[in-house]
Amino acid sequence: MRTxxxxxxxxxxxxxxxxxxxxxxxxxxxxxxxxxxxxxEIAGELGVHKSTAFRLVATLEAHGMVEQNEGRGKYRLxxxxxxLAGATTARLDVVQEARSICRKLAADSGETVNIAVLSxxxxxxxxxxxxxxxxxxxxxxxxxxxxxxxSNGKVLLSGLSSDEVDARLPRLPSYTPDTVTTRAxxxxxxxxxxxxxxxxxxxxxxxxxxxxxxxxxNAHGDVIASLSVSGPTFRLGDLRVKELIPVVQDAADEVxxxxxxxxx
Amino acid sequence: MRTxxxxxxxxxxxxxxxxxxxxxxxxxxxxxxxxxxxxxEIAGELGVHKSTAFRLVATLEAHGMVEQNEGRGKYRLxxxxxxLAGATTARLDVVQEARSICRKLAADSGETVNIAVLSxxxxxxxxxxxxxxxxxxxxxxxxxxxxxxxSNGKVLLSGLSSDEVDARLPRLPSYTPDTVTTRAxxxxxxxxxxxxxxxxxxxxxxxxxxxxxxxxxNAHGDVIASLSVSGPTFRLGDLRVKELIPVVQDAADEVxxxxxxxxx
DNA sequence: CATTGAGTTGCGACATACGCAACTAGGACC
DNA sequence: GGTCCTAGTTGCGTATGTCGCAACTCAATG
Numbered sequence: 271m272r273t274x275x276x277x278x279x280x281x282x283x284x285x286x287x288x289x290x291x292x293x294x295x296x297x298x299x300x301x302x303x304x305x306x307x308x309x310x311e312i313a314g315e316l317g318v319h320k321s322t323a324f325r326l327v328a329t330l331e332a333h334g335m336v337e338q339n340e341g342r343g344k345y346r347l348x349x350x351x352x353x354l355a356g357a358t359t360a361r362l363d364v365v366q367e368a369r370s371i372c373r374k375l376a377a378d379s380g381e382t383v384n385i386a387v388l389s390x391x392x393x394x395x396x397x398x399x400x401x402x403x404x405x406x407x408x409x410x411x412x413x414x415x416x417x418x419x420x421s422n423g424k425v426l427l428s429g430l431s432s433d434e435v436d437a438r439l440p441r442l443p444s445y446t447p448d449t450v451t452t453r454a455x456x457x458x459x460x461x462x463x464x465x466x467x468x469x470x471x472x473x474x475x476x477x478x479x480x481x482x483x484x485x486x487x488n489a490h491g492d493v494i495a496s497l498s499v500s501g502p503t504f505r506l507g508d509l510r511v512k513e514l515i516p517v518v519q520d521a522a523d524e525v526x527x528x529x530x531x532x533x534x
Numbered sequence: 535m536r537t538x539x540x541x542x543x544x545x546x547x548x549x550x551x552x553x554x555x556x557x558x559x560x561x562x563x564x565x566x567x568x569x570x571x572x573x574x575e576i577a578g579e580l581g582v583h584k585s586t587a588f589r590l591v592a593t594l595e596a597h598g599m600v601e602q603n604e605g606r607g608k609y610r611l612x613x614x615x616x617x618l619a620g621a622t623t624a625r626l627d628v629v630q631e632a633r634s635i636c637r638k639l640a641a642d643s644g645e646t647v648n649i650a651v652l653s654x655x656x657x658x659x660x661x662x663x664x665x666x667x668x669x670x671x672x673x674x675x676x677x678x679x680x681x682x683x684x685s686n687g688k689v690l691l692s693g694l695s696s697d698e699v700d701a702r703l704p705r706l707p708s709y710t711p712d713t714v715t716t717r718a719x720x721x722x723x724x725x726x727x728x729x730x731x732x733x734x735x736x737x738x739x740x741x742x743x744x745x746x747x748x749x750x751x752n753a754h755g756d757v758i759a760s761l762s763v764s765g766p767t768f769r770l771g772d773l774r775v776k777e778l779i780p781v782v783q784d785a786a787d788e789v790x791x792x793x794x795x796x797x798x
Numbered sequence: 799c800a801t802t803g804a805g806t807t808g809c810g811a812c813a814t815a816c817g818c819a820a821c822t823a824g825g826a827c828c
Numbered sequence: 829g830g831t832c833c834t835a836g837t838t839g840c841g842t843a844t845g846t847c848g849c850a851a852c853t854c855a856a857t858g
Contacts, residue, residue, distance in 0.1 A: 294555040329559070343836090347621060
């Protein structure tokens with residue numbers, strides 16, 4: 271999102287360049303939103319004449335971007351979209367899309383940023399961007415970390431059903447006095463995470479270590495990864511944590527958006 | 535090479551409707567094929583002036599359909615495509631109904647689960663749920679895959695008549711030494727699939743790749759989609775495959791039931 | 799420092815895409 | 829079964845929006 275240029279244009283609706291193309295793409299958006307729509311309805315939304323809408327739709331249809339119910343029916347998105355999506359996802363993975371956002375987050379917060387995914391019975395760290403602070407936690411990438419004792423773990427678990435959680439956690443070993451060791455507490459924590467959309471863990475894995483994590487979701491809304499900011503507890507007090515929570519959430523949401531989440 | 539000459543000068547192709555929209559969509563096709571391209575390159579493929587290509591691309595960018603590498607870079611498909619794809623699959627009731635079942639199957643088996651439908655002359659993957667690791671190894675969604683070299687393909691073909699099969703497979707290209715390349719063998723395989731109610735493909739598309747698929751049927755009993763579990767051959771040996779076959783069949787049957795099959 | 803090559807923008811000519819209105823066909827209501 | 833009504837489809841002339849040109853900016857390369 272080219273920072274400057276875009277901000278100026280989306281105030282109301284600026285002439286985006288090629289009118290008919292803009293309209294055609296808007297039709298796709300409309301169909302994405304409504305699921306199905308007739309020519310007249312589309313024309314209404316666009317504020318153009320029926321025939322114009324029809325021709326645009328016909329062109330989209332020729333490219334497989336939309337399909338018609340049958341003979342005379344309404345229109346809906348077509349498989350051409352999926353073909354394009356295939357080509358997009360080919361080069362799309364969480365780490366790549368998240369990298370620039372993580373860098374920015376690390377620079378803004380000064381703390382270490384991590385991306386983690388669920389791997390069998392543990393949290394797998396797949397990327398890390400160090401903060402500016404000299405006091406550096408070691409590199410977690412490639413490490414397997416307990417699911418129940420980290421903010422990332424709780425976020426990842428929050429996307430699973432209760433059964434799946436139990437299956438992945440036969441035991442709840444303790445690492446510090448603050449580690450969650452009972453299923454009841456864990457269940458409560460996960461419900462809270464689901465509700466709030468973030469997780470915080472203070473001194474649960476290691477004394478003096480605080481982390482804030484938020485979920486990264488794919489186009490279907492599934493939690494596929496977790497993004498966290500972590501640092502020493504003395505730097506991340508209650509106040510600072512409160513400040514950082516929305517920042518972490520925004521970053522995670524932005525990554526999710528890049529992965530196609532947000533249409534629903 | 536499919537296009538570039540869509541609306542050129544010759545009358546081979548019927549006027550596709552709106553020229554600029556046609557060109558814009560062709561740009562998306564080009565980017566899907568090349569992965570990345572600059573304005574000049576696109577203009578060359580389209581046979582139009584640089585500035586024309588630029589304006590079309592700019593319009594696509596305003597809708598998030600393409601993105602620019604940075605400041606002055608090349609263009610590639612953007613996240614808008616994924617948003618649309620999400621809306622497209624959300625509309626397919628097969629995907630909707632199958633989603634939760636797929637997730638369970640993926641969790642239970644630890645392998646990747648796919649839903650595929652027949653699209654012209656290939657298998658079109660419309661949904662995928664990764665196995666143990668939430669990090670998707672390779673997302674096939676939107677990809678077109680040969681019909682005769684995959685378990686999904688065989689399942690989908692098994693619902694067609696012999697004539698239809700021939701019509702969709704003018705040739706049987708080989709991908710590995712184990713690919714089915716003769717019609718006689720294919721016919722035998724399909725008969726077996728019909729008889730057994732599942733298909734297995736080992737090293738037929740790619741060496742080291744094994745897949746098990748079963749049909750999803752609608753209320754009329756037609757095969758409308760295929761559900762598969764796939765993974766590396768070293769993890770899916772004979773024994774494991776034998777274990778998984780009924781599991782895959784059960785899952786597919788459950789989806790079929792939700793779509794109204796067998797309930798009447 | 800010149801040069802090349804890429805993306806970007808103002809402008810005028812003219813091709814094109816638009817709106818209009820007439821047409822067709824399916825469905826609903828009588 | 830007929831008639832009306834709605835919604836998708838098509839021919840046509842014209843104003844509109846789009847295209848090609850050429851000039852510009854900016855980076856990288858020599």
